[in-house]
Amino acid sequence: MCVSGDCHGFVGRRSVLNPGTASGKSDNPMTIARRYTDTRSLLSSDAWSMSVSANIPAQTRWSAIALAASIGLVYPCFAWAQNIPLISGGGGLITSTNGGNTTYLPIIAPALVAPLGDHLLLESRSTIVESYFPRGGGQPGYKHDAFLGLSYLQADVIANRNVTLVAGQFLTPFGTYNERLTPIWISNFEDSPLIFSLGTMNTGSNVGGMLRGSAYSNDKMSLDYAAYFSASSTNQQFDSERSAGGRASIYLPDARLETGFSVGRLLQNTHENYFGTHLWWEPDNSNFRLRSEYARGPHAQGYWVEADYRLLRFHGEDSLIGRIEPVLRLQQTFRSQPDSEDGLPSANTQRADFGLDYHLPHEVRINTSYSRQLSLTGNHNIWETGIVYRFLIPTWRGK
């Protein structure tokens, strides 16, 4: 996620640090709805029955009965198996110091996953952030702002072994970072790459339909694909551009090598094409990972290369040194024409990120990094620290 002023990760483009945007408002209808639900659940059964009989219109009452019946029908699908709905995600506190200004971001990003039967899956992830940032303009003290946003809310229909149909709001399948590395408990660095907005259509998520799956797989290779079409939406929680695109990847398990390409076409107003490619490599029996992406838009292009090495060699993962993971990321962007909306820096930029992550017990991780950004518009030092906790719990006990 983006916490620095120059990057445009999904939180960045939602303007966590900008209190003036609509996304930063705290009077979110989702919050109101959840508060109503939570309050109702605190009522005793008798009081709830009386309340239903006395105050709720018949139409609403029938809706409640239908909902209860639906839950009753669905519950046996996973009550006896390994398919209990779960809540996963991460929470933490992130700080970013850019050009001498420090921002504090307490954040929680829960994801809900609920299978319904053998072929249907409902899943959603949201982000709740309270950001504290300097007032600026020479004024002392801090301002704060709240943000609640959906990253995705989608229904997945597993049609057959090769095809999964996705409908709803989903993460844009362009490159690898958006779909794989945006969860705060996964990413090695607290902020997203500089080229993150290329191909992700400014919003990082789309509203529409997608076909994806494993086209072919055996012990020697695996081919997977994703193709989507998105409608335009200006809803606060389902912001999306009219666009189409997809990604295809090939993975060679023996070499631990994955490569692929992505395309995207913006269909709203001016039609623009985006291209991207990625390369991931993990040598077998090592704890080294190399990830890289290149993306090109109509007015800019760039790449990032990230390498990390967990020091498991030194007495295993539970040792003092074995918990350390040095990380290095290099990035460059190249601007061919001015474009204030593509999310990349306005001038050619080079950036090196040096990180040191520490894996504590009980799913807690500390991320630290120092970045040096070099650009014609000015050079910056960026310091980031964060402590992140990952959780994974069933929604109920099950049998």
Added chain:
Amino acid sequence: MTRMHVLILVTGALSVLGTLMGQSAPSAANPQDGLQKSQPATTFATSRGERVFQQNCSRCHNAPQEFPPQISGTILRHMRVRASLSAADEKALLRFMNP
């Protein structure tokens, strides 16, 4: 030689160093270490599931230290969609998590 070239060389050197050091390093975290310690995992199906885990899941994230077995199917359904796993890989992983 610019600073960026130096950094690229450093990255390359780190890659080679990591590869060389990793040849004799212990394998990545095994999810069964935290999940099913009391159960042996020696069957062909389990070993295939372990391989699928190391080749797919651990490329993006570490294994969870532990989780209740009643959500293992949900996790795998989720990851089948997210990681475009094949149906065979999903089944192998499920057997690996619940031998």
